[in-house]
Amino acid sequence: xxxxLTKTLADLKEDEAVEIVQNRINAxxxxxxxxxxxxxxxxxxxxxxxxGEYFIPDLVYSGEILKRINxxxxxxxxGATSVKKGGxxxxxxxxxxxxxxxxxxxxxxxxxxxFDVIDLGVDVPVQKFVDTIKSSGAPIVGLSxxxxxxxxxxxxxxxxxxxxGLREKTKIMIGGGQINDEVMKYTGADAYGxxxxxxxxxxxxxxxAK
Amino acid sequence: xxxxxxxxxxxxKWVSPEGAKFxxxxxxxxxxxxxxRIKDAIQMKxxxxxxxxxxxxxxxxxxxxxxxxxxxMYDYEKNNMAFKKFIVDFKPDGNLGAAVPGPGRFFELMDYxxxxxxxHGVPKEHSYQANEGEYMTADEYDDLIEDPSNYFNKVYLxxxxxxxxxxxxxxxxxxxxxxxxxxxxxIPYGLPPVQAALKTLMKAGEEALxxxxxxxxxxxxxxALGYPVIVAGYTKAPFDVIGDTLRGTRxxxxxxxxxxxxxxxxxxxxxxIMIKMGVGAAKGANNPFIFIPLHKGADGFLSDAQYKKFYxxxxxxxxxxxxxxxxxxxxxxxxxxxxxxxVVSDLPKGTTVWxxxxxxxxxxAKRTLGKVACIAGNMPSATLSLGTxxxxxxxxxxxxxxxxxxxxxxxxxxxxxxxxxxxNVRAWVxxxxxxxxxx
Numbered sequence: 001x002x003x004x005l006t007k008t009l010a011d012l013k014e015d016e017a018v019e020i021v022q023n024r025i026n027a028x029x030x031x032x033x034x035x036x037x038x039x040x041x042x043x044x045x046x047x048x049x050x051x052g053e054y055f056i057p058d059l060v061y062s063g064e065i066l067k068r069i070n071x072x073x074x075x076x077x078x079g080a081t082s083v084k085k086g087g088x089x090x091x092x093x094x095x096x097x098x099x100x101x102x103x104x105x106x107x108x109x110x111x112x113x114x115f116d117v118i119d120l121g122v123d124v125p126v127q128k129f130v131d132t133i134k135s136s137g138a139p140i141v142g143l144s145x146x147x148x149x150x151x152x153x154x155x156x157x158x159x160x161x162x163x164x165g166l167r168e169k170t171k172i173m174i175g176g177g178q179i180n181d182e183v184m185k186y187t188g189a190d191a192y193g194x195x196x197x198x199x200x201x202x203x204x205x206x207x208x209a210k
Numbered sequence: 211x212x213x214x215x216x217x218x219x220x221x222x223k224w225v226s227p228e229g230a231k232f233x234x235x236x237x238x239x240x241x242x243x244x245x246x247r248i249k250d251a252i253q254m255k256x257x258x259x260x261x262x263x264x265x266x267x268x269x270x271x272x273x274x275x276x277x278x279x280x281x282x283m284y285d286y287e288k289n290n291m292a293f294k295k296f297i298v299d300f301k302p303d304g305n306l307g308a309a310v311p312g313p314g315r316f317f318e319l320m321d322y323x324x325x326x327x328x329x330h331g332v333p334k335e336h337s338y339q340a341n342e343g344e345y346m347t348a349d350e351y352d353d354l355i356e357d358p359s360n361y362f363n364k365v366y367l368x369x370x371x372x373x374x375x376x377x378x379x380x381x382x383x384x385x386x387x388x389x390x391x392x393x394x395x396x397i398p399y400g401l402p403p404v405q406a407a408l409k410t411l412m413k414a415g416e417e418a419l420x421x422x423x424x425x426x427x428x429x430x431x432x433x434a435l436g437y438p439v440i441v442a443g444y445t446k447a448p449f450d451v452i453g454d455t456l457r458g459t460r461x462x463x464x465x466x467x468x469x470x471x472x473x474x475x476x477x478x479x480x481x482x483i484m485i486k487m488g489v490g491a492a493k494g495a496n497n498p499f500i501f502i503p504l505h506k507g508a509d510g511f512l513s514d515a516q517y518k519k520f521y522x523x524x525x526x527x528x529x530x531x532x533x534x535x536x537x538x539x540x541x542x543x544x545x546x547x548x549x550x551x552x553v554v555s556d557l558p559k560g561t562t563v564w565x566x567x568x569x570x571x572x573x574x575a576k577r578t579l580g581k582v583a584c585i586a587g588n589m590p591s592a593t594l595s596l597g598t599x600x601x602x603x604x605x606x607x608x609x610x611x612x613x614x615x616x617x618x619x620x621x622x623x624x625x626x627x628x629x630x631x632x633x634n635v636r637a638w639v640x641x642x643x644x645x646x647x648x649x
Contacts, residue, residue: 012467014467014468054513055510055511055512055513055516056463056510056511056512057463057466057467057511057512057513057516058513060459060460060463060464061463061464061466061467064460064464096332096333096335096336097336097339098326098331098332098339098341099339101342101459101460123332146339147336147337147339147628148591148592148595148627148628148629149336149337149628149629151592151595151596151629177544177545177625178590178591178592178625179592180590180592182590182592182593182596182597183592183596186596195510
C-alpha cells in the first residue's frame with residue numbers, strides 16, 4: 001500500500017514525501033493527481049497554521065518540500081498547466097520599502113491555495129499597481145510593507161487606484177510588521193491580514209462574494 | 211566581586227562619569243538624576259522618583275530637524291545637529307547618541323551588500339533597509355564551527371563587502387608558525403588586487419575614523435548637557451547572528467529541519483564570542499548597557515518548542531555571561547513577544563531591561579517578565595505616526611497604570627520610530643513627566 005502523500009507532506013516529512021512522489025512518477029502515476037494530493041496537503045498546512053499548530057517555519061519548510069516535488073513532477077506535465085481557480089491577486093511591497101520575507105510567504109500561500117498571483121516584487125511604484133490592475137483585471141490587491149514609512153506609500157497607492165476609477169471593482173488588503181486597524185483606516189484599504197493565512201482567507205472571502 | 215557588586219560598580223561609573231565636564235552644575239545634577247532614575251528602575255530595589263523616559267527613535271530626529279536620512283548619513287554635522295535638537299527639545303532620561311544613521315560614504319567605499327541606504331538603493335527620504343540573503347551557504351557550518359574568525363575573514367566579509375572580495379586570498383593566520391615557509395603566507399599581500407583592496411580599506415578606515423570622532427564628540431557634548439547615553443554597544447542572540455547575518459530567514463528555517471545539530475553547535479560556539487563582544491563594549495565605554503536587538507524569535511517566527519530549543523538557551527547563555535560581568539543586557543523584542551514572556555522570565559531579578567513592542571496585555575507582561583526584569587516600551591508605532599495627542603495621552607496613562615506600580619518600568623516605544631507627529635511625541639513626553647511621578 002502506497003504511503004499517503006497528502007498526510008506525509010502535511011506532516012512535513014520531507015524525504016518520505018519526495019520518495020513517494022518519485023515512486024509514483026516512476027510507476028507512471030498521473031502527475032496531475034500527484035500535484036492534487038500535494039495541494040491538499042498545503043491546505044492542511046494552512047489550516048494548522050490558522051489553528052496555531054504550525055508557525056512560519058512550517059509554512060516556509062512546506063514550501064521548500066513542495067518545490068522539490070514540483071521539480072520531479074514538472075517534466076512529466078508535458079504542457080498541461082494547472083488551472084488556477086481562485087482568481088487573480090496582485091501582490092507587492094509598496095514604494096520605498098524593499099522587505100520581501102512576509103510578502104513572499106503571502107504570495108506562496110495564495111499560490112498554493114489556487115490563486116493566480118501576480119507578484120510585483122518590492123519597492124513597487126504606485127503607477128505599477130494601477131497599470132497591473134488595468135492590464136490583468138485582477139479584482140484583489142495586496143499591499144505589503146514593513147516600515148512605518150510604508151503607511152503613506154500604501155495610502156498613496158490606494159488613492160491612485162481610486163483616482164484611476166478602479167477602486168469600486170478592486171478589493172485591497174494590507175499587511176506587514178507594524179500594521180493594525182488604525183493603519184488600515186488611514187490607508188483606506190478594505191482590510192488587513194495579520195498573517196499569510198489571514199490574507200488567503202480575505203482573498204477567498206472576496207472571491208466568493210463576486 | 212559578586213555579580214551584584216560588579217553591576218553596582220558599573221552603574222557607579224555611569225552615574226558619575228570620570229572626566230566628564232558638565233556645562234553647568236544644573237546639567238550635572240540632571241545627569242545624576244536621570245541615570246539614577248534608570249538605575250533604580252532596572253535594579254528593582256528602590257522606587258525611582260518617576261517613570262524614566264526613553265524615546266527609542268531611529269530616523270525620526272532627522273525628520274524632526276528638517277533634514278533627510280541621506281543628509282544624516284552623509285553629513286555628520288547635520289546628523290549631530292538633528293540628534294541634539296531631538297534630545298534637548300524632549301529631554302529623555304536615556305538617549306541612544308547619534309550613531310543610528312551611520313556613515314554613508316563608508317558604506318559606499320566598502321560596497322556593503324547587506325543593506326540598501328538612502329540614495330543607494332532606497333530613496334533619500336527613507337531609512338536604510340536590510341538585504342537578506344544566504345551569505346553563508348548551507349554546507350559551510352563546519353567551517354564556521356571550526357574557526358569562526360577565519361570564516362568571517364575569508365568567506366563572510368568578502369561576500370558582504372565587495373571591496374573586500376580580493377582578501378579571500380589572504381592567509382589563514384593560524385598557519386603562520388615557523389620561519390620555514392613563513393614568507394609564502396604573505397605572497398597574497400603582494401598581489402595587485404589585494405593591494406588595491408587594502409588601499410580602499412585605508413580610505414574606508416579614514417572615513418570611519420572621521421565618523422567615530424563626530425560620534426565621540428556628540429556623546430561628550432550631550433553628556434555635558436546632562437543627557438545620559440543609554441547604550442554602550444550591542445551584541446546579538448546567536449540564533450539571530452545566523453538568521454539575520456549569515457543564513458537569512460529562509461536559510462535558518464531550513465537548517466532547523468535539515469541540519470538541527472549543526473545549527474545548535476554553531477550557536478553554542480557563538481555564545482562566548484557574543485559575550486566577549488558585549489562585555490568589551492561595556493567596559494570600553496564605562497556604561498553597563500548592552501543592547502540586544504531580537505528578531506527571529508518573535509511570536510509566530512518559531513513554535514514554542516522551537517523557541518525553547520533553538521532560540522532561548524543560547525540567548526540566555528549570552529545574557530548570563532554579560533550579567534556575570536555586571537553588564538546589563540538590554541534586549542529589544544521587536545514584533546510580538548506574547549508567547550515568550552514566561553520563557554524569558556528565567557533570569558535573575560534586577561539584571562536586565564526589556565524593550566517590548568507588540569504586547570497585547572502589558573499587565574500580563576508585568577505579572578510575568580516584570581517580576582524579574584525592568585520592562586520598557588509598547589507605545590505603538592502606528593499610534594505615534596497616525597494617532598492624535600489625546601490617544602497618545604490615554605495610551606501613556608494606560609501603560610503607566612499597567613506597568614509602573616512598584617517601579618521596574620521605563621516609558622518607551624518598542625520598535626525604533628522613523629515617523630511620528632511632533633504633537634504626539636510632545637504629548638507622550640508631557641504625560642509621562644506628569645502622570646509618571648511616584649508619590
